[in-house]
Amino acid sequence: MDPYSAEGELINIHNHFHQGQYQEVIDYDTSSLSPENALPARILVLRARIALGQSEDVLADVQGESEPELAAIAALAQQSLGQTDEAVAAVKTLAESHADNATVQIVGGTVLQAAGHSEDAIALLSQHQGSLDAVSLIVQIHLQQNRSDLALKEVTAARRWAQDSLLVNLAESWVGLRQGGEKYQQAFYVFEELAQAPATSSVVSLVSQAVAELHLGRTEEAQSALEQALQKDPTNAEAIADYLVLAVINGQDPSELRGKLEAAAPSHMLLTDLEEKSALFDKAATKYSARVSA
Numbered sequence: 549m550d551p552y553s554a555e556g557e558l559i560n561i562h563n564h565f566h567q568g569q570y571q572e573v574i575d576y577d578t579s580s581l582s583p584e585n586a587l588p589a590r591i592l593v594l595r596a597r598i599a600l601g602q603s604e605d606v607l608a609d610v611q612g613e614s615e616p617e618l619a620a621i622a623a624l625a626q627q628s629l630g631q632t633d634e635a636v637a638a639v640k641t642l643a644e645s646h647a648d649n650a651t652v653q654i655v656g657g658t659v660l661q662a663a664g665h666s667e668d669a670i671a672l673l674s675q676h677q678g679s680l681d682a683v684s685l686i687v688q689i690h691l692q693q694n695r696s697d698l699a700l701k702e703v704t705a706a707r708r709w710a711q712d713s714l715l716v717n718l719a720e721s722w723v724g725l726r727q728g729g730e731k732y733q734q735a736f737y738v739f740e741e742l743a744q745a746p747a748t749s750s751v752v753s754l755v756s757q758a759v760a761e762l763h764l765g766r767t768e769e770a771q772s773a774l775e776q777a778l779q780k781d782p783t784n785a786e787a788i789a790d791y792l793v794l795a796v797i798n799g800q801d802p803s804e805l806r807g808k809l810e811a812a813a814p815s816h817m818l819l820t821d822l823e824e825k826s827a828l829f830d831k832a833a834t835k836y837s838a839r840v841s842a
Contacts, residue, residue, distance in 0.1 A: 557585050561592055563714050566684075567742055568752025570596035587617060591651055594621045603628040616646040620655035627659045636663045639672075647675050654681045661689050680706060680715040687719045696726040721756075725763060736760035743773065751777045751784050758790055762797070770794055785813035792818065 558581075564572040573596035578589045597606050598621075607625040610618040619642055627635035639656040646652045653673050660669035666689055673689075676682035683706045690699035703719050710716045721738040724731030739760050742753035754777035761770035771794060777787040792805040809816055 557581055558588060558592075561589055563748075565592050565596060566715055566718065567748050568750035569748070570599045570750075574600075587615065588651075591617055591621060591655075594618075595624070595655070598625055598628055616642055616649050617651035617655075620649075620652050620659075623659050624655050627662055632663050635659050636665065640668075643672050647672060648677075650676065650679055650682070654679065654685060657682070657685050657689075661685070661692075666693060678709065680710055680713055683710075684715045684719045687722060691722060691726060696723060699723045699726070721760075725760065728763070732760060732763045736764060743776075751781045751787060754780070755784075755786050755790055758787075758794075762790075762794065767794060767798060783808075783812045785809060785816050788812055789816060789818045 561573055561576045561578070564570075564576065573592055576589070576593070578586065578593075581589055594606050594610065597603075603625040607622055607629070610622045610625075613619070613622075619638065623635040623638040623642070626632075626638070636659060639652075639659045642649075642652050643656055653676050657669040657673040660666075660672065670686060670689055673682045673686050683702055687699045687702050690696070690702065699719075700723050703716065703723055706716050706719070717738050721735035724735040736757065739753055739756040742748045742750075743757040754773045758770040758773035758777070761767075761773060770790075774787055774791045774794065777784060778791070781787065788805060788809045792802045792809060795802040795805055806819075809819060813819075
């Protein structure tokens with residue numbers, strides 16, 4: 549039986565992880581799991597700890613372990629600590645001998661994509677055998693490449709065999725936010741259901757709801773969702789970044805929010821993008837000189 553299926557032992561801890569409920573993953577009681585599911589559960593716990601900023605502790609915990617799954621986790625922890633070259637080298641070594649390992653595929657693909665090696669990440673992830681985790685990562689990579697067509701193809705194929713899985717619903721919603729139109733509303737329903745139910749609510753789901761609300765032009769509702777997210781985690785970079793975008797849309801001064809984002813995540817994609825565009829503007833401005841009429 550697939551441990552991540554509706555009848556599987558790992559369905560709840562797996563869903564907690566993908567709903568962004570990382571503390572619930574860490575606190576999950578794994579004592580009653582069957583021996584074959586102990587390592588997959590530990591992998592989810594370690595990934596959740598990395599997501600919560602505990603990378604140094606995770607790296608210390610897995611040091612000296614021989615399993616390829618834990619070696620992949622060590623690489624993920626290194627990558628999150630800024631040791632990108634070491635992490636990529638470790639993943640590429642693992643991929644040479646353990647490319648058929650699901651954790652190596654998923655965690656290794658995550659490391660490679662974060663380092664900008666998109667094609668290598670897709671090549672590794674594409675070797676999966678019916679893994680929705682791999683499918684969801686491939687979808688995210690295609691969306692980052694602005695290849696919504698390929699992302700939609702992945703989701704459509706997965707829908708045929710995964711039916712109403714949480715990950716398929718999420719991936720379909722991510723694609724829907726790129727497609728626009730009525731897909732915005734469909735994505736909103738998925739994110740709102742997760743965000744507003746006490747059993748599934750998390751910063752991740754609230755931010756996702758807020759993004760859908762923004763696409764639908766509902767700024768007040770987006771603000772409410774972001775405020776709920778920041779109540780849960782005042783330093784969450786994605787919530788701050790989206791609040792900054794909302795402030796600009798509403799014509800408000802985003803300076804304070806930008807300062808908070810710089811403190812929370814100095815290399816955040818939004819800040820990098822703003823710096824690049826500012827530099828391009830300054831470069832373009834040098835081509836023009838002020839003309840004063842007599």
